[in-house]
C-alpha cells in the first residue's frame with residue numbers, strides 16, 4: 001500500500017533540477033557575504049517582494065524571531081493573531097529571546113483580526129504600560145486553514161499600525177500560495193508591510209531556507225541578529241541554489257495543490273462522519289472536524305495504519321495539506337481510506 005502523506009507541505013523533497021543546481025552551485029563564505037549563489041537568491045527575493053534587501057535564514061521560525069529582535073526592544077509589546085504561528089509554534093521565541101510581551105487579538109476564521117479590536121489593543125502612552133511596537137500578520141494563515149489575506153486588508157491593517165507608530169511584520173511562510181490563489185503578485189501582498197518572510201522549504205519544495213525581506217538597514221540589523229543566533233552559514237549556496245529553482249519553477253504549479261485541496265474537501269463533505277467547509281478552502285490546507293465521539297488521535301493512528309498521514313491542530317480538528325508529492329489520484333485514494341476509517345469509527349462510537 002502506498003503511503004499518502006498529507007501532514008504538511010514541508011515533506012516535499014527537492015526536485016532533480018534542485019539536486020543538480022545544489023551539485024553545481026558556485027560557492028563562497030556567506031558570513032563574508034561572498035557566496036554568489038546566496039547573493040543571487042537574496043537579490044531575487046528582494047526584487048520579488050518589492051523590498052530593498054533580503055537575508056537567507058535557516059527557517060521560517062528563525063526569520064520570524066529575527067523580525068521581532070530587529071524591530072523591538074526588550075519590554076515592548078507585540079500584537080499577533082490568537083491563531084498565529086508565531087504564538088503557537090515558535091517555542092515562545094519572541095518572548096524568550098526578544099523579551100517582548102505577546103498580546104493576541106482573536107483571529108476570525110478567515111485569518112483576519114478585527115481592526116477595531118487591534119486599534120483598542122494598541123497601548124496608549126501611560127507610565128504603567130509597555131510600548132506596543134510591532135504587529136504580526138500571517139498570509140496564508142496556517143491554523144485558519146490556509147486562508148488568504150487580501151492586499152486591501154493588509155493595507156488597511158498596516159495603515160492603522162503605522163498611524164499608531166507600530167511596524168508590521170508579515171509571516172508569509174506561504175505567501176506564494178496566497179498570491180496564486182488571489183491572482184496577485186507577492187509584491188502586492190507585501191507592499192504595505194515593513195518586513196516579510198517566506199519559506200522555500202514548504203510547497204516550493206526546496207530542502208531548507210527562508211528569506212527575510214525589508215529595507216537595507218533592517219536587513220543589516222537582521223544579519224547581525226542571525227549571526228547571534230548561530231544562523232550565519234558558510235557555503236550556504238548549496239541551500240540557495242535549490243531556492244533559486246524554487247522561485248523560478250515552483251510558484252505557478254501551486255494552483256495544482258489548491259485544486260487538489262478543493263477536491264479533497266469536496267470529497268470529505270460527502271462523508272457523513274466528517275464536517276468540512278469546502279467553500280473555506282482557498283489554498284492547500286484543508287481543516288476537517290470529527291464528531292465529539294471520535295478521538296482525534298485514534299483517528300489519526302488508524303488512518304496512518306491505512307497509509308494516510310494527517311495531523312491535528314488540536315481538539316476535534318484534523319489538518320490535511322496538499323503539495324507537489326500528491327496528485328489528484330492520491331487524493332481520491334486518500335478519500336476512500338478516510339471514509340473507511342471515519343465510518344468504522346462512527347459506528348463503533350454509537
Ligand SMILES: Cc1ncc(COP(=O)(O)O)c(C=O)c1O
Nearest residue numbers: 059060061062085138142171173
Ligand atoms: C505560517 C508559518 N510560519 C512559520 C513557519 C515556520 O517555518 P519553519 O518550519 O521553517 O520554521 C511555519 C511552518 O509551518 C508556518 O506555517
